[in-house]
Amino acid sequence: MSTDASGVGAPATGLPGGLLTEIDHVAIAVRDLEAAITWYGEVFGATVAHREVVGSDGVEEALLKVADSYVQLLTPVRDDSTVARYLETRGEGIHHVGYRVADCAAALQAVKDHGGRAIDQAPRPGSRGTTVAFVHPKSAFGTLIELVEE
Numbered sequence: 001m002s003t004d005a006s007g008v009g010a011p012a013t014g015l016p017g018g019l020l021t022e023i024d025h026v027a028i029a030v031r032d033l034e035a036a037i038t039w040y041g042e043v044f045g046a047t048v049a050h051r052e053v054v055g056s057d058g059v060e061e062a063l064l065k066v067a068d069s070y071v072q073l074l075t076p077v078r079d080d081s082t083v084a085r086y087l088e089t090r091g092e093g094i095h096h097v098g099y100r101v102a103d104c105a106a107a108l109q110a111v112k113d114h115g116g117r118a119i120d121q122a123p124r125p126g127s128r129g130t131t132v133a134f135v136h137p138k139s140a141f142g143t144l145i146e147l148v149e150e
């Protein structure tokens with residue numbers, strides 16, 4: 001274990017990213033999913049690798065594969081989804097960043113050990129069979145973080 005300025009040890013994983021193994025996805029909130037898919041396809045030739053309605057979050061997502069990561073286009077399917085509220089208040093744009101981790105529970109615990117605020121108190125099912133947990137942007141320099149275990 002190494003020790004950071006807060007005096008709490010950081011896990012020594014031997015990897016340069018520590019507990020973060022890859023960028024899993026960058027999620028972009030859009031009002032019109034079809035228009036966004038068409039734009040990424042026509043401009044960049046990007047294709048949809050996976051599409052899913054995530055009922056628990058009230059969103060539909062389309063994942064465009066980019067190397068080993070995804071661009072996740074996200075649109076609300078209900079007015080009370082957090083993405084609907086996000087679009088209302090902030091407009092379209094980057095909604096969250098998904099970091100791939102080997103162990104979602106361990107990464108979430110590391111956030112809590114450092115006094116961070118978890119939105120999900122325990123890992124839960126995400127899209128495409130993943131296990132995920134969200135970290136509050138107030139604990140993470142203004143960026144909503146999703147920890148993604150495949």
Ligand code: CO
Pocket residue numbers: 025027072096098146
């Ligand atoms: Co996500």
